[in-house]
Each structure stands twice: as structure tokens, then as C-alpha cells.
Amino acid sequence: MTAFAEMCNQVSGQDDPLSARRSHFSAKADRVIFIYATGGVSHVDTFDYKPSLIKDHGKSILASRWLNKSGEFERFLIKPHWGFQQYGENGIWVSDLFPHLSDVIDDVCVLNAMHCDSDGHDKGTLAAHTGSAQFARPSVGSWVSYGLGTVNQNLPSFMVLAPHAPYAGAQTWGSDFLPGCHQGTHVVPGADPIKNIQPRVASKRLQTMELGLLRTLNETKQSERLNDAAVNARIRSFETAFGMQSAAPEAFDITQEDQRTLEMYGITAGDRSGFGWQCLMARRLVERGVRFVELIDVGSNSNWDSHGNMADHERLAKNVDKPMAGLISDLKRRGMLERTLVVWTTEFGRTPFNMSPTHAGREHHNFCFTSWMAGGGVKGGLSYGVSDEYGIMATEDSAHTHDLHATILHQLGLDHERLTFRHAGRDFRLTDVHGNVLHDVLQ
Amino acid sequence: MKRDKSEFSKILNMYLLRMQVKTIGLVLIMSLTGILSAQSEFDQFEKNIRPIFLKHCVQCHGEDKAESDLRLDAPEFWEIGGISGPPIVAGQPEKSLLLLAIKKTKPDFAMPPGEKSLTPSEIENISNWIRTGAKAPRTNLAATDKRLDLDEASAFWSFKLLKRPGVPVNKQDRWSRTPIDQFIFNTLRASNLTPVSDTDKCTLIRRATFDLTGLPPTPEEINDFLEDNDPLAFQTLVNRLLSTSSYGERWGRHWLDVARYADTAGDGSDYPVREAYKYRDWVINAFHKDKPYDEFIREQIAGDILAADTTQAVYRDLVTATGFLAIGKRYGYKQSPDYQHLDFADVIDSVGRSILGLSLGCARCHDHKYDPISAEDYYALYGIFESTVWAFPGGEEQKRPADFPALVPPEEIERLEVAREDRLSNLRRQIQQLGLQRSQLDGQRDTGGLDLGMERQDLGRSLKQPWVSSGAVEIRQDAQSPFANVHSKGTRGVRIGTGPKTDGIRYVFEPGLTAKNDKKMYFNIDFRTGAGTEDGVYRIYLGQGVVQSIAVEFSISRDSFMLKHGTEWELLQKIKTNQWYSLQVEIDSVSRTYSGTLATLTAQTRFKAKNTVPGWNGIANCFICDGFGHKEGPVLVRDIDNIALTTTPLNAIEQVIEPPTKTAGSEEQLAILRQSIDALKEEQQNIESTAVSEVAYGVSEGKPVNSHIQLRGEPEKLGDQIPRRFLEVLGGKQVPAAYTGSGRLQLAQWLTDPSNPLTARVIANRVWQWHFGSGLVTTPSDFGYRGEQPTHPALLDWLAMELIENNWSIKHLHRVIMKSRVYQLSSEDSPEAMVLDPENKLLWRYSRRPLDAESMRDAMLAVSGNLDRSVPGAHPFPDVNTWNFSIHQPFHAVYGSNHRSVYLMQQRNRRHPYLELFDSADPNVSIGKRQQTVTPTQALFLMNSEFVHAQAHMLAHRIAITVADRTERIKYAFAVVHGSIPSTAELQSANRFLEEYSSEAVKAGAGDGLKEAWQAFARVLLTSNSFLFVD
16 A cells, blocks of 8 residues: 555545545645547647748648658648637637637636647557556546545546547546546446446335345344455445435436526537537536546547548537537636636647648647646636747647646645555556646646 | 444553563564564664655755755764754654654755655654664665665575475464465464464355356255265365366466456457457366466467477467467557567566566666666567567558468468369369350350340440440441450440540449459450551550549550559550450459450460559459540540450460350250359358468467667667577576577476476465465565565465476365365454454455456356356457458447356457456456455446346246245245355345335336345345355
8 A cells, every 4th residue: 555545544544445535735626627639639720829830831841750750751831720819818819610718718728838759549548648658557537536535425536428439448547557446437428328327126115125135134244244345345335326326317417407507518408418418517527526527529530630631620629619618617607617627638739731731631740739727726818838830849838748647636736746556566656757747827 | 332342442452462562572563563574673664764765855865965964865874964963863753853854844944845745654654663763774775775686686585496495383283284274373373363263164165166166156066065074075075166167267267367368459449359269268278177387388488389299189279378478458550560569568568477477567668676677688588579470460550360370280281271272273163164164155144255245236326235335436347356265256346436535435344353252353355446647545444433443454545555553654565556456464353463465366465463553442343445544635446345354264365265056955054054153153252261270369480580679668769689588587598599489489498497486486376366365475466576575485485386396286286275274264353363464464364255257247147047158159250351440440349148257258448348347357467466346336237237137037036936935935045146044134134025025016016026026135135245255
């Protein structure tokens, strides 16, 4: 057991790995909504405004990397496919792809000089979630669950709302070597979001009787023992599950929301899926104490991976723009934004250049991309980090995925260097041996 | 009140213990703090303090910096202290400046600086350590945390030579029954622990049966055992269980965890591996047959090489065994060195963890931080695997499997291939002959018949169906070709006049030919260019659809015949106008090349090895003659005749086919011919689509190479070349320089050489762990410096020697372990022992164990009567010819089954939902010890899943048809599900439940109530702890 886990047990006095735990230091945020845009979002078409790229459109440059190969490649600059305007008090640049998000930009901190190590989808997705592009490691949500536990024992601590599996499948939200209760519970938007949540017996009374006999038999057995954590936990898990049968449907009950709220998220009548639904459910879940909610917008196909035609970004942006803006506004009007960290990221950006000046698509680009954060003690209306004149390399105040992870943990009061787990002979961290908290973006 | 009392007794116990500590001394302090293996006064420092100093202090207060003149990297320095004086006052934490600093109560005297702080437990540990005298070895902290060097390694417990230790003899030992017990008793005694009583026979048979077979005992088996009063009854039971096939399925599964077994490849698109199951079955069978463990390992590393000198039956098994190497998570989209270093990383790490208990993977980027494993060691092994050919399972960019080793020897393959080719050419000949006969009878046939229906066209008109034409196209008598080798001499041909390039003629072959089935395609066309003087062209096209995918293209001008070689137009020969030519083309759709002849009645030009147009999709179903040639210009007038596309070779130019003769009975003859041809073609297709021999997912020998060190693990940054050899710490023997193999054979021998102390220790510990839930070493795949030390080092060595000296028989280990008294202890509590050793590390009782995922599902199926005990074959994966999985559309399937869970299709990336929910091994890495989680989502499965309800229904039915009386039914249900006899209280609860539930069910409108009540009762039994745990 790590020193940290030991301390937590001393604090909570329990062995339950999901019980709420004290953070390392005082936290700015209590929960995270992590939005993942699958496929690789073009930074120069969304948040990273590059006038030189427009001016020098069609000019050739020498790229140092192309399709995962190093070398010198003559390529042609391609201007953004959408116009940009400045929004909010600080004039943050946002492209026409996000008309709604630009309305709440004063709450958003745009990170324009993100970079990561991998330009493949599988590895990029794993790295964005686990810090490791190559090996199976616990997801950021699992680390947070491990570090802080959860305050609502009737719901899982880490939930993932995704219509389809992303690249790397369930490894994306896997707990790997962390105890399995920290793995993300995958919820597929639709009528049956949590498996086996519906009782199969005719009445609640009947189920209560069944669980009553179960408890009686278990307690008879238990009376022979003073202390058996696993047996105790199993007994308790039935009680939590019983609670979940009503807590989860209640949490997912959209009928409790008024028309105005649904409107904010762009949810139409009778909608039980879609990204608006995901965003609204994220608010409802964090409201009910779920520690970490991840939203994945698409899946491993028909996503932001616009190799052939960037025009597809329009459809994908439209899918998420209003829901995300609605989420931020809704959290804010309920006074929840302050303590809820919203993070938006993707596996990598897309090349500001291509094989010909008229090429309609863009390729994978991991040297520079954009992520953003909102709420949770992060400065709003800030554009942090600068890329070079064409958006090819992250130049000033660059931030690696590890830094983003370190910052997320930091806002939750967790020191990324101290949140460790002993596995296979060494202490593992989310940030491996890297990561710096982005103090400049914090309030 | 009750709580107070128990609190009181706890406190009292603690008090009593403290009193004992004073008299018993140090050993007990150790057990109190949970350090059981340690025997040194510096343990507290080593375990709790050194890591804190290293982590938080010595970076600034060490050799490099010594801020404020203070160094905390050795006692000699902190005894002197820095500018504020000595930081530690032994025995007096409250006077120690160190403690004041780390508590951070005074802002100007707070350490470590910044927002970092020590945890309360770290502070507590330092305080305790100072209070107890601040003892530390008089060495430098940082120096001793360096990795073990080779000299130190030979003294480290796991690298020490293996010797049979003496069995401890204790005169007061009235408890032990076997040598194992004597080791256990000795340690218990030293820690002042007393074992609990032996367990009852009911519990024992349930424990042994689940342990060895993963299934519950039946009431009959329990009864037999209870009635067997022979003192050797338990040994008889163990022997019976060991002989069942269920034993292989249970213990094979343990090894499959270690071997990271899955049925899919694991890259982003997660291709299915149809042959993976053969390795799985090989493992199950190896346990069943008690294959000696050293042989078991050797075959998995080098089975294909060992197979060279064996019989056919053994050959198959030996090649299959190498699945162990191939079965790991793959990273490649295609067969390419760009990706393979990650596959090698997986295999080196897996071999290290599974067989040696070493984390070799750490040495990929640099020398191992703690263990005596260098990067040289790593790349020495790397070379062995790089000299090996790996079965490629299929991936996004290369969607078909490749290099799967055959299950028969090479000479046998050769023989089979020759035989197959013989049969195929024989078939082709027969088909051709029958085809010719058919042509004689049938004018409508495509190949040899009347010119694809051209002979039925009307003179003076344009081409009609089945042809398509546009522009100036006319059927004419004088457009008739003089050749009769492909179609018999007819009466007409087609003249295509000039006009737009898009004009011309088209014929669609139904069905067309595809590269998959038709390796060779033969195409014929006769043409004559008109006598005009314009410098223009026309084109002959063959491919899929209307130029959707081009196979071959020819362009003809007045004086040149051009063919397309890949993407380039190439001049074949100069030609004349007004001269008939016959073009014959043979396309090899496998190599994507073509050859042929261009002939006049008197001369022939041959051409060969021309490439088909790149990107051709392998389908030929459309012929076009239009105006898109190799250059611009007016489209030339030309005559066209005798077009044919076949899978049988065309007749030579000089041959003459006679016109068909229709006679009485020719229709019947034709029907017979058609049938025969179809049957032959089907046979041909079957042979062609079946591999010449069965294959396995394994490895074979490749070109021997020595690998270069990859600096920081990056394959582009190469360092020195390292000869292939074994780990230096285990002898470092080399693959002989002149040896032409990969070195896997040597590796297999080094791994299992009795002088290598790790292999036997590691497996002995695993077997112990799989029996007791926890190993003597609790880090079963890490026997290195950072792993846990054994709780019973002598016992571990005794077991390892017992294994080696009994021909590495795993079943022998089962027998000696299960015969011991410690195995047969009750799982009951002992209040005293609970305080001294709450985790039962010293085995004062048997630790209750939860059923793992497989056992739980199998047991539910078994008691409901639904379990299918047969061994299923291959998984019902989609046909390999349809595989088109990509990272965007990965393979995913869950196949229903009532077979034992070990046979479920184990998908690597999207795991089987049930197995994942209940913590089965993650097949992405070698798993030595499974996670055990208890989650509400598991409980939801137990409460509400279709599976549990289905088993409960069947179980209720089974109970109802077996016994009539209600109380007897309840007893029977307990016996079947829990293997126990219910207490009076349990009987009462059950009876009351059945009554109340049935009347409530009637109220809720659920049937007659009674049936539902029994089903509910069955569910309770199936989900209660007496079922879900093994005592």
C-alpha cells in the first residue's frame, strides 16, 4: 500500500476504496467533466487563429514530419476553412465553427500550445487519457477516483458517457492496475444506459424480500468472522446496487429538467441520446456526487479525423457547440462552475499544410493542438500558449498532455507526483516522470 | 453497549500485547508493524524512512547541494547537522528539528519547501523512528539504493542458488503432519501464533473441488467423501480431482492469465486470431497430462525447433506451444519493423514476468533501476526474438494473416504442396477439356462459343444486347477475323467508326473473374486498324466496371501497339493498318502481372512480366474498346472480333475450333457437361481456398541477427550491437557465434536449467498462490529487489526443490501441498491472531477466497444443470475473406455459450463484458495476480441479469423435479448450491421466505407465486456469500 493510501485510510478509517478521501492540499475543484473530441480536431480551424496562414496560403514550406515519418517534405500551407472573430472581454479568437461556445468564452481558458508524443489515433487516445501511449495504464478518471473516492455511494465514481467506443476501446477508461472499482462505468446514451439496472422481479417489495433473505444468510455466515473486507464489501455492494436501481434512473431522468434547460443544451423533445443529452447528464451526475464524468462525442469512426475533407468539421462542431456552451452556462447559473473543472481535449491537432494547396483535408499533427478548460479555479477568458506563425510548432508556454493531467489533479487538490500506486515493483503515476502544473492559468 | 465492550476488548488486547512485546522482543514488534520477513534493527529505517529521505530531502540536503550545510544522506552527516545544529535527537522526536520542519508549523522553518508536504503517515513514521532510536545503517543512502550489482545479486534471496533446506524440527510440534506444516509451524511459533482448528469435511471437499476444478462438488460427491472413513480419503479425493478434465481447464486458465492469452490480436483494429484457441487447448491439455514444467516452458519458447526430431502427432503440439510467444498484445497495422519493436517489448516483458519473475521490460530504455538487468541484457534477448518469424494476425493496413507456422514439418508441407498442385492442374485440365467439348455443343457459351453472341447479331446494324455500343458501330461480314483458335470461324465482326472518344463497344462478363478465386485469367481479342491516315488512337480495356478499376490497357495507333506496364505506356511493337492481329493476355492475379502474345497469321511477339495497373482491385468483368489511348488525336476506325475471357488457357493461334454441331441429345449432353464442370470448379475452389496444412498462431525460425541497443528505447537511436545471450545475472551464456538458429532453443534450455534458481522458485510460488490465494512471495511476477520478500523463504526453496526432484511435476506439488495440515485449516477467526497477523501472512488459518469470474459463472451453470462440459472447437469468427477491420471499424463480438468460461472468446481490446465485470485477467499484460473488486455494478449483475435469472429458473426447476417435500427441497438446494447442510435457523428463514414471497408474488400478479418464490430462493442461494466465497 502506498503512503498515500495509508494516509487516506487513516483519515477515513475505512478500507473501502471508494469512500470519499481527503486531498493532498486544499482543492479548487471537486469534480471533473472531461470532454473528449475523437479523431483529432484541427487547431488552426477552431481556436488557434493564424493570420500568417491566411496571408501565405498556398506557399510551400518544408515540413519536418509527414505521416509519422521524419524528414524534409515540401508541403503547402492551407488557410483555415472558417473565419475567426474575437469574443469576450479579452478578445479571445474563436472560429465560426463555435458560435455558441464563443458566447461563454469569458469562462474558458484556451490552451493553444498543447503538444503530445504520438500522432496515431490509438496511441494518442491512450496518451490523452492515461499519460502512456504504449502500455495499458489507468485512465485519468480512475486516478481521480483512486485519489478522492466518491461522495455518492449509490453511483459509480467515474462514469463515461459515450455513444461508441473510441480508439483503444475500454482501455481508454480502464483502471488497469488500480483496483477495479475505479474503472469508468461506460454508459451508452439511450434507453438503457446502465446494464442490469432494471429489476426483473414484479415488485420492489419482492426484491426487498429477496435481499432481506440474502442479508440474513450472509449475516449468519458473517457472524463467524470478525472482519473480512471482501465479504463486507460484497454485502454492501448489494445495498449500493439496490440504491442505484433508483438513483441511476433518477439521475438519468431527463423529465426532471424544464424546457428552458433542455433548450440551453439544444435537446429536442423526446431526445434520449445525442451530445446535448450527454452534457446535461454530466451536469446531473456531478450534481449527484459523481467525481469524474467523461463525455466522448463520437467514436472511432465518422469523427474529427478529416483527412479527406475538412468540411466535416462543421457537422462535428455543430454536434457539440451548443451542448458544451449550454453545459458551461447551466453550471454557472447553478453556482456549480466554480467547483467543477470542465476540460475539452482531443488526441492531436491537424497539419496546417498538405500535399497540394488545394487539398481539402488535413493530416494528423501532434506538435501543436488546442485544448481548453473552464471553471474549477481556472482563469476564464484567457488564451494561454502560443504556436508559431503557422500553427506548426508550439512555441511559447507550451503544454504537454502530462501538464494538462498534472493541472487537473492539482485543481482537485492532488499532487501528481504524490498520487502513486505501487505496481510491478515500482510506484506508478498518471504523469509518469513528467508533468508540470500550469500555474499561469490558475486563479 | 456492545460496541463499547468490543472496543474495550480491543484496547485490552493491545495492552496485553505491549506487555508481551517487552518480554518477547524485537520479532514481535516486527509482526505488529506488519514486517514479517525482516529480522534487522534497520528495517524500520529501510522500509519507512529511507524512501522519504530519498524522495524529499537528499536532493537539496545531500552530496550535490548540502543546503544550509545539512546533509541527510548518511548518519555521519545528520549526526553533525547543519547551521541550525543536528536535526535528529535520537529517542526525542519533540526535540528534533527535523520533525519541526516537516510538520510545517513554523512558516520560516518548513520543509520540504513549496506546496509539497510529507503525508501524516510519513511524519508519523519519522516520529516513531526517532522515538525508537533513529537507527540507520552507517552507509550512504543514495549509494545503497543503486541497483543491485551482479556480486550483490548472488546474495539476494531470489538469485541465490537453490538448495534443499532442512525441514525445521520442533520438539513441541504436535501439530504438523507434513514437512510443509513443519515450516509453517516454525514461523507461527516464532510469532507466537497458534493455528486454528482443522476444517470440517464438507468445507474441505468444497475447497478442494473448487481449487482443483473450478467447479462445486455435487451432493453425491460430498456424500461419498463424508462416508469415506479411510484415513487416506482426502488423498483419494485429490487424486480423483486431479484426474478430471476439469482440472486442466481450471489450472490451464491460471497459466493463461500469466501468458496474457486472448483470441484477438489487440492492435487498434483487434483482428480475430482463429488459431489462438489451439494454444489455449494445448495449455489445458498440458496441465491435464501433467507435462513436466521444464518441458512445458521449453516447448512454449522453442517448440517449433524441438519439433524437428519428432513424430507427426507431437510436431503439431510442439508448434502450437509457441503460441505463448505470439499471443501477446500486438501493435502493428502491418508486417513492418516500424512496429515490431513494441511486439518484442511485450514478449521480453512477458517472458521475464511469467517465467523468471523479473521485470525485464524496465531495461528497454536504460539499465534496470533496481535489478541487475542491463540494457545489454535486454537487447541480447531482443536479438533472439528479432531472429524469429512471428505469425502476423492481420491489421489495419494488411488485413490478412501471414506467416502462421504449419502444424506439419516442412518436408511434409512440400509433399502436400506438390500433391495439391498435381490435383489442381489435373482439375484444370479436365475443366478445359470438358469446356472444349461444351464449346462444340453450345454456341451461347462465353469462352469458346459463338463469339459472345456476336454471331447472333444482325448484319448492318449496331451491336445489341448483351453488348452495349454507342456511336458509329456496325456488324459487318468483312469485319470477321481470320483467326479461329478461340471462337470458331463465324460470319461477322464489328466495325467501330470514328467519333467522340467515349464512343465504342462494351461487354460485361456475367459473372466476371476475381483474383480471389481465379489466379490466372486469360483474355483474347482480334483487331484490325482501318487504313486511314489520321494520327489517332483507340483503346482496349479490361477491368472492373466502366473503368472503375483497370486491370490491363492497350492503346493502338496507326503504327504502334502500346501496352500499359504499371502506370507507364510502353511500345510493344510497330504494327500496320489493315492487318489482323490477335492479342492473347494471361493475367496472374496473385503477382498482379501479365504476359501474352501479339500475333499475325505468320508472326508472334511475346511479352511477359508486365505489371497490371496499380490499384487494380482484382476483378475483371468488363471489356471496353473506346478512344482513350496513349495520346490525343482522332479516334481510329477499327474492326474487332473474337473477344474471350476465361480461366482456362487459350488455344494457340494456329489451332482451329470447328463450328458447333447441334445433334439430337446435345441438350442433355450439355446439361451433363455443365454439371461436371461446375462440380470440378467447386472442387478446385475448395482446394485453392484451403491452406495446404493446418497452422498455428506461433513462431518459427528466421534470419539470425544480433540487435543493437535502442537508446532510450527508441528504435531510430541505435547503440552497440549486442550478441544474443542470456541474462548476465543468470550466467550470461551466449548463442554460439556460428549457430544458424535464432537462439530460442538455447533460451529455452537456459530458462529451465536447474542452476537457474528463479524458474522453479517462481512457479512453486505461483502454485502456492493459486492454492492459498496469496503467494509466499506476494508479488508473484516480481522476484526482484522491489518485489516483496518471501514470508517463508525456506519453504519456498523446499517446494521448488520438491518440484525439480520430482520431474517438475505440478501434480506432485498439488499433492504435497493439499496433504498438508495448513491447507486443511478452517477459515475461522482467532481474535489473537487477527491482531498479530490480520492479513494471515503466516497462515494461521485458511484465507477465505472469493470465486473468480470463471468459477462463479461455471458454478452457476453447473448447479443449474446448464453447463456444457464438452470442449468447443474454433470460435465462430467471420470468414477471413471478409475481414476488413480497421481502427475505425474494429472487430468486436461476444459469442453466447454454455461451455466453461475458459472457452469463452476472450477479446483483448473490448473485453468480454461478464469477464471484465468480475475481474478476469486483462489480456494486455501478463497477470500474476488478479484484481479482486467488489462493485455495485457486479451486484446489479447478480440481482438483475438475464444470466443469473436463467440459471435460477433452471435450478428451481431442478430442485422441484428432484425432491417433493418442501423442507427436503430446501436442504437439497443448500446441498447443491452451497455444499452444506442448512442450520435450523436457515431452514426457518427459508421456509418463512417461501411462504411470504409466494403470497406477495400473487399480490404482485406474478403467477401462482410458489414457482416465483422458489426461483427467488434459488437466486438468493446463488448470490449469497456462501456461494460466492470458498472457505
